[in-house]
Amino acid sequence: MYKNWWKILGALLVMYATIAGFLHSVPKLPILHESIRNLYFHVPMWFSMIILFAISVFHSIKYLLTNNATHDLKAVESVNVGVVFGVLGIVTGAVWAKFTWGQAWSFDVKQNFAAIALLLYFAYLVLRNAIDEEQKRAKISAIYNIFAFPMMVVLLFVLPRLSDSLHPGNGGNPGFNSYDLDSRMRMVFYPACLGWILIGYWIYTLKFRVRALDKYTTL
Amino acid sequence: MKKFFSTLLLLAISLQIFAQNASPSIEQSVYASGKIYVVVACAAIILLGLILFLFSIDRRLKKLEKYSDPKN
Amino acid sequence: MTLLNQVKFLVKKELLLEWRSKYALNGVLLYVVSTIFVCFLSRVSANPVTWNALFWIIMLFASINAVSKSFLQESKGRQLYIYTIASPHALIISKTIYNILLMMLLTVIALGFYIMVFGIVPADLGLYLVATILGSLSFSSIFTMISAISSKAGNGGMLMAILSFPVIIPVLIVLIKLTKNAIDGLDRSVSLDEIGMLLVINVLVFAVSLLLFPYLWRD
Numbered sequence: 001m002y003k004n005w006w007k008i009l010g011a012l013l014v015m016y017a018t019i020a021g022f023l024h025s026v027p028k029l030p031i032l033h034e035s036i037r038n039l040y041f042h043v044p045m046w047f048s049m050i051i052l053f054a055i056s057v058f059h060s061i062k063y064l065l066t067n068n069a070t071h072d073l074k075a076v077e078s079v080n081v082g083v084v085f086g087v088l089g090i091v092t093g094a095v096w097a098k099f100t101w102g103q104a105w106s107f108d109v110k111q112n113f114a115a116i117a118l119l120l121y122f123a124y125l126v127l128r129n130a131i132d133e134e135q136k137r138a139k140i141s142a143i144y145n146i147f148a149f150p151m152m153v154v155l156l157f158v159l160p161r162l163s164d165s166l167h168p169g170n171g172g173n174p175g176f177n178s179y180d181l182d183s184r185m186r187m188v189f190y191p192a193c194l195g196w197i198l199i200g201y202w203i204y205t206l207k208f209r210v211r212a213l214d215k216y217t218t219l
Numbered sequence: 220m221k222k223f224f225s226t227l228l229l230l231a232i233s234l235q236i237f238a239q240n241a242s243p244s245i246e247q248s249v250y251a252s253g254k255i256y257v258v259v260a261c262a263a264i265i266l267l268g269l270i271l272f273l274f275s276i277d278r279r280l281k282k283l284e285k286y287s288d289p290k291n
Numbered sequence: 292m293t294l295l296n297q298v299k300f301l302v303k304k305e306l307l308l309e310w311r312s313k314y315a316l317n318g319v320l321l322y323v324v325s326t327i328f329v330c331f332l333s334r335v336s337a338n339p340v341t342w343n344a345l346f347w348i349i350m351l352f353a354s355i356n357a358v359s360k361s362f363l364q365e366s367k368g369r370q371l372y373i374y375t376i377a378s379p380h381a382l383i384i385s386k387t388i389y390n391i392l393l394m395m396l397l398t399v400i401a402l403g404f405y406i407m408v409f410g411i412v413p414a415d416l417g418l419y420l421v422a423t424i425l426g427s428l429s430f431s432s433i434f435t436m437i438s439a440i441s442s443k444a445g446n447g448g449m450l451m452a453i454l455s456f457p458v459i460i461p462v463l464i465v466l467i468k469l470t471k472n473a474i475d476g477l478d479r480s481v482s483l484d485e486i487g488m489l490l491v492i493n494v495l496v497f498a499v500s501l502l503l504f505p506y507l508w509r510d
Contacts, residue, residue, distance in 0.1 A: 018262065022255075035254035041261045064506045081272075088268045092261040099257045113461070120457040127454060131444050140444050143503045144454065147436060150495050151458050158488070159461055203272070210280055217287055 010198025017044075017192030024188055038096050039185065040192045045089035046114075047193045048200035050156070052082030053121070055204070057149045060142035072138035073215065075145060076128060077207040079121055085200055086118045110167040113155045120148045120155075294384075297377045301385030305361075306392075315393065319357040323349060323401045331408050339474045342411050347467055349405075350398055350426065351459065357397060358390050358434035359451050362442035379508040383500060387435045394427035414476025422469045425489045429462045432493055436500035443507055465489055 021040035056078040063071035093111060094104040105111060127144055131137035160167070309315055326349050365373075373382060402423050406412055413419040434455060441450040469485040 021262075022258070035257040037255070037258040038261055041258065041265060045265065064503075084268065084272050088265050091264055091268070095260050095264065096257055099254055116457055116460050123453050123457050127440075127444065127450065130450055136443070139506065140440055143507050144440055146503055147440070147496075147499055148458065150499060151461065151492075154492060154495070155461050159464065203269075203276075207276060210276060210283065214279070214283055217283070 006198055007202050010195050010202060013191045013195025014199055015195075017188055017195050020188045021192065025184060035096060035100060036185075038092065040188055042089060042092040042096060043189070044193045044196035045085050045092065046156075048196045049082045049085040049089060051197050052078045052085065052200055052204060053149065053152065055201075056082065057146055060145040063138060063142045064146075067135075069134075069138060069215075070212065072142065073211050074208050075142060076125075077211055078204045079124060079145070081200060081204040081207055083118065083121050083125070085196075086114070086121070090114055090118065108167055110160050113159055117152045117155045120152055124148060294378065294381055297381035298385045298388070301373070301377055301381055302388050305385065305389040309389075309393070315357055315360050316397070319353050319397060320400065322356060323353045323397065324404060326353075327401070327405050327408055339411060339413075340471065342409060343470050343474055344467060346402070346405055347426070347463060347470070350401060350423075350430070351463065353397065353401070354394055354427070354430040354434060355451065355455065357393060358431055359438045359441075359448060361386050361390055361435060362438045363448070363451070365442075374508070379505040380501060382508065383435070383439070383504040386439075387432055387497070387500075390431035390435050391428055394431045395424055398423045398427040413470070413474045415473040415479070418473040418479060418482060419470055421486070422466060422473055425469075425486065425493075426462075426466045429466075429489055429493050429496070430459070432496050432500070433458055433462065436496065436504070439500075439504065439507055462489065462492060465492075 017040050021037055056075045059071045059075040059078065062068070063075060090111070093114070097106060097108070097111070098104040101108070124141060124145055128137055128141045131140060330345055330349070377385075399420075402420070437455045437458065438451060441448075441454055444450055465485050465488050469482055469489070472482045472485070
């Protein structure tokens with residue numbers, strides 16, 4: 001039996017975050033103005049993506065240890081969902097950048113590195129398509145997935161700190177962090193992240209169940 | 220269907236004509252309202268993306284149902 | 292045999308094979324030299340920033356060509372033979388060591404030639420040398436693992452490029468930054484961050500490939 005409470009929790013949290021995200025009061029900042037509210041929509045996408053990719057790595061490791069094809073399906077489906085969240089994150093980031101920096105793609109380090117991190121996972125999906133033999137595909141793609149994950153962590157968390165970025169929270173720009181210490185924003189931001197992560201996880205379980213049905217009933 | 224698309228096409232063209240007058244003011248209105256529309260656009264994009272994604276899952280499930288339907 | 296002996300044996304084998312044919316070394320050297328020459332003949336403006344980027348792009352493609360040979364070239368029979376006599380750890384360590392040696396030789400020769408042709412000498416040549424050595428280290432450690440993955444996937448050079456570019460781009464960005472510091476002759480303490488970063492990436496990649504290679508190697 002599937003327990004449903006976390007799905008309801010996720011839905012409620014996302015609803016709360018959306019409503020409060022629009023209506024709750026936010027600190028007044030010079031350039032950002034109301035677009036600071038994007039913190040509740042754009043940033044949780046990245047959090048969900050990273051969590052989904054982490055789930056994928058976890059299942060890849062499990063696959064290598066057990067050789068159970070179910071783990072391979074879980075790994076690939078969580079990457080699929082993670083990529084969707086990543087693309088949403090990049091697109092919303094570009095829209096926001098268009099009205100804040102004046103250009104949709106201004107070659108900011110964070111934008112570039114996020115794009116490269118997504119490329120890593122596109123490469124993973126290409127690799128999967130390149131191999132026909134099922135077990136071989138599962139094994140090799142699991143290995144590449146584990147190999148790629150530390151690089152993604154380096155890309156998204158370490159490298160942007162080495163160089164200047166226009167992105168809020170970097171290099172002395174009016175960042176979210178210094179302002180969302182202001183507990184007003186935190187009260188919406190944390191539930192938003194948790195809610196979107198739960199929704200992402202939900203979609204991933206759906207995808208996985210469809211995939212598993214596909215595999216075990218039609219064959 | 221053809222009629223529908225041609226209507227849509229005409230509509231799109233006519234929209235462009237309107238947009239020529241309106242385009243400079245779109246950005247102005249976005250800035251004037253404290254950029255709240257940026258957030259609206261982002262939320263809409265996220266919803267749209269997730270809904271499209273749901274459709275792709277739906278399509279897959281439909282294929283499955285066709286397969287496992289005993290009548291076929 | 293102990294691991295150390297196996298590694299020694301395998302490195303010696305690689306060196307001997309290379310020494311007999313001198314195929315990789317000569318081929319890649321010719322490639323590098325002719326590319327540099329083409330760049331020179333096409334009157335690339337000798338702006339130091341362009342000069343630097345060009346050098347790393349040339350080295351990137353040269354190293355992909357050089358390192359991808361290490362697994363893609365081995366015949367099925369030879370792989371089976373190695374499989375019976377050595378542990379997978381010994382194999383990946385020896386391949387990586389051999390590739391590091393090859394790439395170091397190559398980059399130093401290429402750098403000498405490049406400086407000679409263009410007549411630009413970086414202000415801090417010592418740091419530039421350190422950077423190229425670190426670069427060849429990380430190129431070979433990353434590409435060795437990726438070439439192992441793509442050779443197992445059995446799809447040759449195309450997959451190699453797709454899989455390796457997203458992984459190598461962050462390294463390349465750090466390298467270009469480091470060498471830019473060297474060209475400008477900044478104080479060396481400025482570059483410590485980048486050097487540490489490269490070392491961390493190398494250790495990370497090496498540890499991950501050491502962990503993963505046994506799974507890849509056994510069929």
